[in-house]
Amino acid sequence: MGKGQDLYLKAKKIIPGGTQLLSKRPEMFLPDQWPSYYEKAKGCVVTDLDGNEYYDVSYMGIGACVLGYAFDPVDKAAEEAIEKGGMCTLNAPEEVSVAEKLLELHPWADMVRYSKAGGEAMAIATRIARTATNKDIVLVCGYHGWQDWYLATNLGDKSALNPHHLSGLDPRGVPKELKGTTLPFLYNDWEGFLSLAGKYEGQIAAVVMEPIRNDYPIDGFLQKIRHYTEQKGIVLVFDEITAGFRLTCGGSHLALGVNPDIAVFAKGMGNGYPLSAIIGRSSIMTAAQETFISSTFWTERVGLCGALASITYFQEHEVEKHLESVGKRVQKIWKAASEKHTLPIEIGGILPLSHFGFVDKEPLLMKTYFIQLMLERGFLASTALYASLAHTVDVLDQYEQAIFEVFGIIKDAMIAGNIKEKLKGPVCHAGFQRLN
Numbered sequence: 001m002g003k004g005q006d007l008y009l010k011a012k013k014i015i016p017g018g019t020q021l022l023s024k025r026p027e028m029f030l031p032d033q034w035p036s037y038y039e040k041a042k043g044c045v046v047t048d049l050d051g052n053e054y055y056d057v058s059y060m061g062i063g064a065c066v067l068g069y070a071f072d073p074v075d076k077a078a079e080e081a082i083e084k085g086g087m088c089t090l091n092a093p094e095e096v097s098v099a100e101k102l103l104e105l106h107p108w109a110d111m112v113r114y115s116k117a118g119g120e121a122m123a124i125a126t127r128i129a130r131t132a133t134n135k136d137i138v139l140v141c142g143y144h145g146w147q148d149w150y151l152a153t154n155l156g157d158k159s160a161l162n163p164h165h166l167s168g169l170d171p172r173g174v175p176k177e178l179k180g181t182t183l184p185f186l187y188n189d190w191e192g193f194l195s196l197a198g199k200y201e202g203q204i205a206a207v208v209m210e211p212i213r214n215d216y217p218i219d220g221f222l223q224k225i226r227h228y229t230e231q232k233g234i235v236l237v238f239d240e241i242t243a244g245f246r247l248t249c250g251g252s253h254l255a256l257g258v259n260p261d262i263a264v265f266a267k268g269m270g271n272g273y274p275l276s277a278i279i280g281r282s283s284i285m286t287a288a289q290e291t292f293i294s295s296t297f298w299t300e301r302v303g304l305c306g307a308l309a310s311i312t313y314f315q316e317h318e319v320e321k322h323l324e325s326v327g328k329r330v331q332k333i334w335k336a337a338s339e340k341h342t343l344p345i346e347i348g349g350i351l352p353l354s355h356f357g358f359v360d361k362e363p364l365l366m367k368t369y370f371i372q373l374m375l376e377r378g379f380l381a382s383t384a385l386y387a388s389l390a391h392t393v394d395v396l397d398q399y400e401q402a403i404f405e406v407f408g409i410i411k412d413a414m415i416a417g418n419i420k421e422k423l424k425g426p427v428c429h430a431g432f433q434r435l436n
């Protein structure tokens with residue numbers, strides 16, 4: 001056992017659930033063996049508590065560090081903010097600079113509010129939409145965080161949100177009275193959307209959705225939703241928390257050609273420094289004045305300065321082109337290795353958010369073995385890759401070599417039927433579940 005695994009055992013006794021983010025639980029990768037904690041992270045190199053170094057060719061700070069860990073231009077801006085004082089009775093002037101920048105990038109929007117995390121920003125957006133329309137029902141598509149308004153979707157049917165990125169979200173603790181206030185529809189299912197929206201005609205405050213995540217929209221899906229919501233006076237909210245700043249500088253909707261009424265950013269916008277933004281049309285955003293939305297740390301300066309430097313970098317360097325080429329290369333590596341070793345996989349995702357799944361009756365067993373073998377070769381890897389500026393050709397060359405080797409080993413173990421025996425710990429988890 002390394003120091004990281006030891007520390008995690010201790011953590012589980014004093015931190016319910018072990019970590020603050022489900023996606024960072026070691027159980028989601030390699031139970032009992034995942035390094036769990038980091039001492040240092042720079043570029044895409046992560047050093048664990050025992051001094052081992054790995055290339056992170058997985059989630060890069062769960063999607064937060066698009067420019068790479070400890071990215072100098074952003075860190076410099078954050079350090080300056082600390083030197084000048086990160087918190088004060090007066091407001092940070094960067095609130096206005098970041099707002100101006102976001103509005104310049106999104107000319108359809110007029111106003112901006114901030115918070116720190118993605119989930120809370122989505123709760124703010126939903127509250128604003130409900131206030132502006134004086135209606136309650138929200139239609140959702142995608143993952144939007146941990147708050148009551150969203151988990152209420154699962155009050156009627158616990159599996160309602162299963163197709164939306166994270167399965168097993170138990171709505172315990174969410175007031176049962178919220179049942180029926182949030183209802184899900186599937187991406188690219190226009191008929192399904194239409195019949196759901198028709199059923200609740202006149203009662204819908206907002207359609208809240210990720211404009212893109214796994215698949216590109218087909219048959220004008222986003223345009224049709226835009227047209228419908230406009231006709232019916234429904235607020236269209238795009239959750240850009242994961243998709244934003246990956247297809248272009250700003251919201252993915254700019255690349256997809258559809259403007260919402262509200263768009264929400266977090267994660268990649270500050271390259272690891274916490275800031276989320278809710279931007280929108282003034283006709284709707286002014287409702288934020290009629291309801292109480294307020295919090296001390298939403299005014300904090302370091303996140304604002306980190307975001308300002310990140311957005312400026314995105315603007316000046318066409319980062320999305322690099323992310324696209326990383327995604328293309330990685331999908332090509334997976335495909336070629338799978339063909340070489342006749343190891344069936346399914347590849348999906350938009351290029352900067354690529355993923356694959358083993359086609360097998362025990363895909364989680366295969367995934368666990370894959371992560372174990374990649375870790376032994378010095379990679380924090382999973383079956384997904386969130387492309388980063390730090391993923392250089394050299395890192396990808398080494399990743400390619402490891403993938404070909406590992407796919408071959410998995411295939412041999414499949415033929416021998418002994419993958420389970422080769423695992424050094426339990427099989428990884430797939431979604432939300434209680435830890436023992």
Ligand SMILES: Cc1ncc(COP(=O)(O)O)c(C=O)c1O
Pocket residue numbers: 117118119120122142143144145146210239240241242243266267
């Ligand atoms: C699309 C989307 N919305 C909301 C969230 C929640 O953001 P946070 O984890 O910062 O609360 C996430 C996080 O993964 C996300 O991907």
